[in-house]
């Protein structure tokens with residue numbers, strides 16, 4: 745298991761957004777945040793293009809930005825770089841599963857089996 749080094753500084757736009765304060769509607773705010781690509785690239789570099797949970801190579805299954813502490817419960821962490829990791833499966837696939845079948849951004853028991 746590799747430890748993720750959050751050594752690099754937060755991507756510029758993410759940090760700018762975080763400094764604006766805690767969003768009232770974290771889900772919406774994140775959806776409308778238009779610099780995810782920058783965040784993705786930065787996370788990819790520090791994770792060596794591997795899933796933060798299972799270390800599968802991200803290009804195999806797609807990827808999504810995962811909030812380690814869920815933004816619904818911790819809105820102040822929505823734009824906090826230290827709360828973000830990349831994990832496998834893109835959000836379109838992930839959204840096909842009901843919430844209770846997901847765990848840490850993975851569909852429980854079914855991940856990687858398709």
Ligand SMILES: [Zn+2]
Pocket residue numbers: 795796797798799800831832850
């Ligand atoms: Zn994974």
